[in-house]
Amino acid sequence: MTGARPPAGAIVHAVGLTKTHRGDRAPVHAVRGVDLTVREGEFVAVTGPSGAGKSTLLHLVGGLERLDAGSLWIGGERVDGHGEARWAVLRRRGVGIVFQFFNLVSHLTVADNVELPALLAGATPRAARASRAELLAELGLRGRENALPGALSGGEQQRVALARALVNRPALLLADEPAGSLDSKGTRDVLRLLARFHARGQTILMVTHDARMASAADRVISFFDGRIADDATLGDPAATRPGVTGVLDLED
Ligand SMILES: Nc1ncnc2c1ncn2[C@@H]1O[C@H](COP(=O)(O)OP(=O)(O)O)[C@@H](O)[C@H]1O
Numbered sequence: 001m002t003g004a005r006p007p008a009g010a011i012v013h014a015v016g017l018t019k020t021h022r023g024d025r026a027p028v029h030a031v032r033g034v035d036l037t038v039r040e041g042e043f044v045a046v047t048g049p050s051g052a053g054k055s056t057l058l059h060l061v062g063g064l065e066r067l068d069a070g071s072l073w074i075g076g077e078r079v080d081g082h083g084e085a086r087w088a089v090l091r092r093r094g095v096g097i098v099f100q101f102f103n104l105v106s107h108l109t110v111a112d113n114v115e116l117p118a119l120l121a122g123a124t125p126r127a128a129r130a131s132r133a134e135l136l137a138e139l140g141l142r143g144r145e146n147a148l149p150g151a152l153s154g155g156e157q158q159r160v161a162l163a164r165a166l167v168n169r170p171a172l173l174l175a176d177e178p179a180g181s182l183d184s185k186g187t188r189d190v191l192r193l194l195a196r197f198h199a200r201g202q203t204i205l206m207v208t209h210d211a212r213m214a215s216a217a218d219r220v221i222s223f224f225d226g227r228i229a230d231d232a233t234l235g236d237p238a239a240t241r242p243g244v245t246g247v248l249d250l251e252d
């Protein structure tokens with residue numbers, strides 16, 4: 001298979017990404033030949049209506065679904081030929097994912113949910129504990145270590161999911177409607193935390209149908225009917241996005 005090599009500094013490089021869902025019904029062309037490059041340190045939002053193919057695109061980039069055609073590099077590594085085992089390693093070390101419904105392990109404590117991926121990636125128990133403690137403190141969850149996920153609010157569960165996704169310091173954070181099931185305070189918290197991690201250099205690719213969420217990113221891709229309809233890199237946030245500054249400044 002051929003495909004343009006990724007440019008220097010590209011965390012995600014996709015050429016002709018294609019996915020058709022085939023079930024009992026008519027095939028659904030969810031992603032139709034998408035070219036996408038996300039550079040190190042970018043915060044990119046993919047927005048568009050329900051059914052546009054946003055989640056499918058994110059799943060392809062995270063290896064949760066296999067592409068039908070196209071080429072994909074993550075961190076300069078060609079990954080479209082990877083099998084499940086190699087994807088699992090990549091997701092453990094290089095790509096963190098958060099979902100709308102958190103997907104925490106319900107019978108594990110908050111602490112264990114966050115430490116588990118670190119241990120699976122080969123961290124010592126002591127290092128896993130240290131990373132977990134640092135992240136939970138950062139995310140305002142100190143004191144919740146021994147709680148089970150079901151005892152937490154949605155916003156708290158999503159912050160635990162963020163800690164779990166970030167514990168191995170992945171080069172790329174993928175987020176699919178990360179505030180989709182949260183109230184307005186939870187939404188603000190998630191936006192603020194994503195903005196903070198981005199400010200420290202975290203590369204983020206976030207899917208959302210919510211324009212307000214999308215405008216927290218520094219580049220907004222409009223996705224429609226399986227294709228990129230628009231791709232806008234925004235300038236100085238303070239100069240061009242007063243509305244967003246307002247969102248992030250709202251205090252709890
Ligand atoms: N596993 C699947 N099987 C069949 N169709 C699917 C599957 N996943 C998604 N689709 C369809 O693909 C299209 C794109 O879905 P999705 O990527 O979830 O869009 P979005 O996240 O933008 O709402 C929709 O028409 C959806 O119904």
Ligand SMILES: [Mg+2]
Pocket residue numbers: 054055056
């Ligand atoms: Mg979706």
